[in-house]
Amino acid sequence: MTKDTKAQAPQTIIDKIWAAHTIVTREDGDCLLWVDRHFVHEGSHHGFAQLKARGAKVARPDLTFGMADHYVPTRAGAERQQPADTRRMIRQLQENTTLHGVTSFGEGHPRQGIAHVVAPEQGLTLPGLLIVCGDSHTSTHGALGAYAFGIGASEVAHVLMTQTIWQSRPKRLRLRIDGTLAPGLSAKDMALSIIAKIGTGFAQGYAIEYAGSAVSALSIEGRLTLCNLSIESGSRLGMVAPDDKTFEWIRGRPFAPQGHAFDAAIEDWRKLPSDADAEFDREMALDAAEIAPTVTWGTSPEHAAAITARIPDPANESVAAKAEAMREALDYMGLHAGMALTDVTVDRVFIGSCTNSRIEDLRAAAAVLAGRHAKVPGLVSPGSSTVKRQAEEEGLDRIFLDAGLEWGGAGCSMCVGMNGDVVPEGERCASTTNRNFKGRQGKGSRTHLMSPAMAAAAAVTGHLTDSRALLEGRKP
Amino acid sequence: MKPFTVLETPACPLGLVNVDTDQLIPARFMQTPRSQGYGPFLLHDLRRDANGELRSDFPLNDPRYRDCAIMIARKNFGCGSSREAGVYVLVDQGITCVIAPSFGDIFASNSIKNGLLPARLSESEIEELLAEPTVVDGRPIRVDLANQKIIAGNRSFDFDIRADWKKQLINGWDDVDMTRSYAKDIEAFVAADGGSRPWAIPRSPR
């Protein structure tokens, strides 16, 4: 760390990284922060347009990386069917990054994929870094102990031009999850059940540190999933303090420091975790043992319940606005209160997105699908070209194909449908993504969020299903 | 950016809760260059019926609110995706003030950068404002940023806005100009930082 923290009061990891990046503190308390990494994608064209309008250059091309993810085709041959506007978005990213000397993993590049999957996997995301990207799920990178948040297009332009960003200090929330997650459950169940409990507005204005034994026990992939969903509880960022597991996961990754430089970095990173008596503005504790496999039934991530439950009745909701939102959601989803969640049939499945498209996610889905056939069509889209190659080496692609699912390329794909892969109007999709908003996966699409194992189970049975029943007797 | 002082126009009583940015502008319109104007995409799928016709029962389509530059919504307005286009659709439609009990974090900061005022009232005040005949009838209400007051008929409400955002809106300030005035501090930071965090610079793999 740059600053001598010893003489100061105990600090949280949030305070430590903030202090290390503060350039100027304004009268009103806002700080100008240094940005260590900036990821741009096809949607960042507004930012580049502002740059052009001012005749400005990218201040630090060496800290800026282009990632083609939102618009790239993820189905074989889809490229030719993409409309000219979509092709232009992909080309523009390439042109803008080339013009400014920015390294870019564009369409067809061996490192291409979703920014929030690629950057950690390539060693671009490191503990203690401040990371921004014009995408709200930038919170994902917090899983490695980075301070990472999504920014808007004007902010993208600002970072491009200055490599800095103005921020007001967030309040600090520590969310402890202790205890042991039941077998067969994943970080997705943990994240969805947290949001179901605390609601989508709860963490607004807070930076979250996830702590506790259940969080430590998660794999790095699991922590990435957990931090990915921070934004759905209203927080711009969530993070997990780096530990030995983090360091070992990063070791040897292409853009990370190597050899002695890496060991020296670890020495610095060990100083990052919150001091024992550091104070948070708010603390909350949850018990991992209470977490069940969780699915959403409505149009907000907080509309989630255990797979064993029934769809709640808006009549039992005391807050009028919430009850109204529930009614609207059920109407849109074509469901009714009191229905068993396992009775909800699905039309297709999507396994992918920055939430759940890493190798561990694909393995979890394959464990359920192996030797079985899907009753409904579905698309499996690996989060990166690297994940795709690894999955193919492990033979996971065969399992998906044999089950009757499509094995696609890397990108955001059906998570948001910008590349043309949409859920047709009125269809119901079991999806490993992070947003079940109206029309998110395409106009009139109906999304049920769940873990990869649960989506795989829904593919096999054609309805929402407790994946644990399909894993009995199989090796974990 | 144009400085924000006082607005006096009808206010559209949208009244919806949790209007996320996907609803403000469906993703499929985001490939459009801004120069074409984003106004027509505002709440596109909510405003129209299955045949793409404007729904007459939707407040934004109501002739009483045609000339509104103000919109009133319920809690958590602008939640969800960070897309700044969620603000462009409003601004290009001529709406430069949204009044709600709470806003999505990123939406709120995006709105400042585009000269749109996110004015906060309590949930009960929002209910009162939505029911206020001046609003319902589409007569002008007054939003006075300097005094942080909303005046509708003979009712007056004090709204909340962060002090720095208020200053920025009133002055029509641009962030980049402000930051550039700190160029020396940035240089000094970079010089000090490089030595202490050598690992922060990405390695170039072969």
Ligand code: SF4
């Ligand atoms: S996968 Fe989905 S949530 Fe993630 S960055 Fe892409 S569009 Fe956004």
